[in-house]
Amino acid sequence: MSQASEVENQLRKLILSMELGPGERLTERWAEAMFNASRTPVRAALQKLETEGLVCRDGLRWLVAPIDVVEVEQLCIYREVLEVAALKRSASQITHDQLDLLENLLKTESDDASEEMMDDAGTQFHLQLARLCQNTFIIEGISDSLRRLSRARWLDKAPSNPAWEEHREIIAALRSQETEKAAELLAAHLCESRLRLLDAISSSKRSLRARGIAIS
Numbered sequence: 086m087s088q089a090s091e092v093e094n095q096l097r098k099l100i101l102s103m104e105l106g107p108g109e110r111l112t113e114r115w116a117e118a119m120f121n122a123s124r125t126p127v128r129a130a131l132q133k134l135e136t137e138g139l140v141c142r143d144g145l146r147w148l149v150a151p152i153d154v155v156e157v158e159q160l161c162i163y164r165e166v167l168e169v170a171a172l173k174r175s176a177s178q179i180t181h182d183q184l185d186l187l188e189n190l191l192k193t194e195s196d197d198a199s200e201e202m203m204d205d206a207g208t209q210f211h212l213q214l215a216r217l218c219q220n221t222f223i224i225e226g227i228s229d230s231l232r233r234l235s236r237a238r239w240l241d242k243a244p245s246n247p248a249w250e251e252h253r254e255i256i257a258a259l260r261s262q263e264t265e266k267a268a269e270l271l272a273a274h275l276c277e278s279r280l281r282l283l284d285a286i287s288s289s290k291r292s293l294r295a296r297g298i299a300i301s
């Protein structure tokens with residue numbers, strides 16, 4: 086792995102985990118010292134993360150990109166369209182073994198599972214379900230939207246558990262070969278997640294800004 090890729094991966098992790106908050110200033114010198122890297126790979130990493138919408142330029146400075154509410158809503162809708170399309174394409178080919186693997190992801194649910202573990206298992210459920218369609222462009226679109234939405238989803242503090250039951254209902258419909266029902270359940274699940282997330286951001290804007298989190 087090149088030094089630029091290493092810097093890129095480490096910096097992406099800090100941004101997606103909210104250790105570097107939206108609107109926080111980044112300097113090349115800080116990144117050089119933080120990741121023990123020279124200026125050229127640091128710049129390459131920042132430019133790559135800029136294409137992912139995770140950092141942006143403010144004049145000559147670099148910033149962690151603010152959370153854009155309009156962009157969040159558009160990404161959620163984009164994700165909904167792609168995920169439902171992926172499910173419809175793959176439903177007739179899904180095997181019981183593949184459904185068993187999806188169901189195993191839900192076993193992360195337990196009283197002692199951390200919020201981060203629950204969130205990661207939920208993300209993996211949607212990614213694995215999407216991959217069953219075997220369409221590279223649809224899969225990449227869903228993966229990219231989930232990555233871009235991951236920061237915003239940290240702001241949704243509603244319990245993760247209700248989604249687990251919705252995931253199980255989708256699997257049950259697929260086991261019964263009820264494709265339209267599975268698609269409707271998935272669409273309703275994603276729509277509810279979108280509305281809850283947007284409501285969480287809207288109701289918390291003032292407190293988030295007071296904590297230095299940039300919301301636009």
